[in-house]
Amino acid sequence: DAKxxxxxxMDCAEGRAANLPCNHSTISGNEYVYWYRQIHSQGPQxxxxxLKNNETNEMASLIITEDRKSxxxxxxxxxxxxxxxxxxxxxxxxSARQLTFGSGTQLTVLP
Amino acid sequence: GAVVSQxxxxxxxxxxxxxxxxxxxxxxxxxxxxxxRQFPKQSLMLMATSNEGSKxxxxxxxxxxxxxxxxxxLTLSTLTVTSAHPEDxxxxxxxxxxxxxxxxxxxxxxxxxx
Numbered sequence: 001d002a003k004x005x006x007x008x009x010m011d012c013a014e015g016r017a018a019n020l021p022c023n024h025s026t027i028s029g030n031e032y033v034y035w036y037r038q039i040h041s042q043g044p045q046x047x048x049x050x051l052k053n054n055e056t057n058e059m060a061s062l063i064i065t066e067d068r069k070s071x072x073x074x075x076x077x078x079x080x081x082x083x084x085x086x087x088x089x090x091x092x093x094x095s096a097r098q099l100t101f102g103s104g105t106q107l108t109v110l111p
Numbered sequence: 112g113a114v115v116s117q118x119x120x121x122x123x124x125x126x127x128x129x130x131x132x133x134x135x136x137x138x139x140x141x142x143x144x145x146x147x148r149q150f151p152k153q154s155l156m157l158m159a160t161s162n163e164g165s166k167x168x169x170x171x172x173x174x175x176x177x178x179x180x181x182x183x184x185l186t187l188s189t190l191t192v193t194s195a196h197p198e199d200x201x202x203x204x205x206x207x208x209x210x211x212x213x214x215x216x217x218x219x220x221x222x223x224x225x
């Protein structure tokens with residue numbers, strides 16, 4: 001699975017959009033981009049995933065560049081409860097293999 | 112999204128005893144379950160992968176005789192930490208995957224070995 005690079009930490013003001021970047025320059029054509037988050041002392045929570053089209057659900061939007069070498073997770077109106085470590089993970093479609101976690105981005109939403 | 116539960120949420124035990132952690136997929140059949148471990152200020156590290164009805168596959172450095180994994184049904188996997196020692200104190204997280212693409216995680220079990 002392709003490696004990802006994320007900033008170590010980011011701050012965001014409450015109510016503003018949080019834009020979390022992820023680089024995956026070695027991604028293959030059959031690899032999905034997944035986003036999970038982990039709130040302190042809890043298990044990871046699935047947020048969203050996509051292959052090449054932009055995706056949106058009730059939690060967030062995922063914007064994938066045309067060359068698929070990077071993506072951005074957007075939380076449109078961040079709240080204090082969105083403070084967490086956000087993980088960007090790439091995995092082959094249809095794979096039964098596990099998700100491999102990097103160090104992620106610590107997002108802190110400030111009041 | 113799909114729900115994965117773990118029990119217990121936290122456990123304290125004496126050194127040398129065994130501890131069993133249960134992981135259940137509540138609303139889907141998990142063809143594959145994964146067990147992760149997370150130490151403070153670190154990321155999740157995969158311990159083992161198990162498929163229903165077959166033996167678990169352990170990651171390098173994880174002792175299979177110490178961390179016993181049973182995946183007896185499509186909705187239940189158990190991790191037993193045998194002869195636990197203080198260095199086994201950690202946050203243990205299970206994850207389950209059905210036929211779809213997404214892997215769902217349990218809430219985690221915090222183990223403290225005294």
